[in-house]
Amino acid sequence: MTPNHDDSALRDRxxxxxxxYAAGDPAAARLLTRSLAPRVYSHAARVLGNPAEAEDxxxxxxxxxxxxxxxxxxxxxxxxxxxxxxxxxxxxxKLRARRDTDAEIPDLPDPAPGPExxxxxxxxxxxxxxxLAQLPARQRQAVVLRHLDGLGNAEIAxxxxxxxxxVESLIARGKKALVAVLAGKREELGFEDD
Numbered sequence: 001m002t003p004n005h006d007d008s009a010l011r012d013r014x015x016x017x018x019x020x021y022a023a024g025d026p027a028a029a030r031l032l033t034r035s036l037a038p039r040v041y042s043h044a045a046r047v048l049g050n051p052a053e054a055e056d057x058x059x060x061x062x063x064x065x066x067x068x069x070x071x072x073x074x075x076x077x078x079x080x081x082x083x084x085x086x087x088x089x090x091x092x093x094k095l096r097a098r099r100d101t102d103a104e105i106p107d108l109p110d111p112a113p114g115p116e117x118x119x120x121x122x123x124x125x126x127x128x129x130x131x132l133a134q135l136p137a138r139q140r141q142a143v144v145l146r147h148l149d150g151l152g153n154a155e156i157a158x159x160x161x162x163x164x165x166x167v168e169s170l171i172a173r174g175k176k177a178l179v180a181v182l183a184g185k186r187e188e189l190g191f192e193d194d
Contacts, residue, residue, distance in 0.1 A: 014079040022069040139174035
């Protein structure tokens with residue numbers, strides 16, 4: 001994914017809004033929240049597989065952004081990259097706490113019955129979520145950031161605080177594991193072999 005002019009403008013806008021918030025502008029906080037919180041929530045929900053925990057992570061990540069705002073130095077990192085890193089760390093903490101307490105990943109509530117296409121989509125999303133849950137945390141983070149959140153390897157490396165080569169390895173191993181987990185479910189999920 002190559003950065004374009006729109007990405008640069010968005011980064012600049014986020015940095016300006018963060019400085020405005022630090023100067024006491026509540027409208028800047030609302031605009032930043034509308035821009036960044038849905039992406040944080042989406043990432044956390046995919047990694048954790050639990051909407052309530054994803055909401056908690058989103059709130060905590062945004063609170064940390066507000067705390068750092070007065071000291072923000074946009075030269076060190078983009079606000080979104082910094083926020084993804086915080087989110088990734090919070091998700092890792094939640095996953096570690098689950099493992100440490102032997103808690104199971106709670107089932108997502110069943111979707112309301114709908115048309116066949118909706119049911120198929122839900123089954124595919126559930127199968128992907130189940131498969132993601134079987135990956136080690138770092139592989140899961142890398143795969144979600146790359147293939148579901150659409151980030152580039154360099155940005156993922158910054159978020160996970162590893163080298164680009166490590167990101168590539170995490171993604172490759174994660175994808176290989178996902179293929180193995182999902183291989184026997186193609187027909188069940190409505191995929192036809194070509």
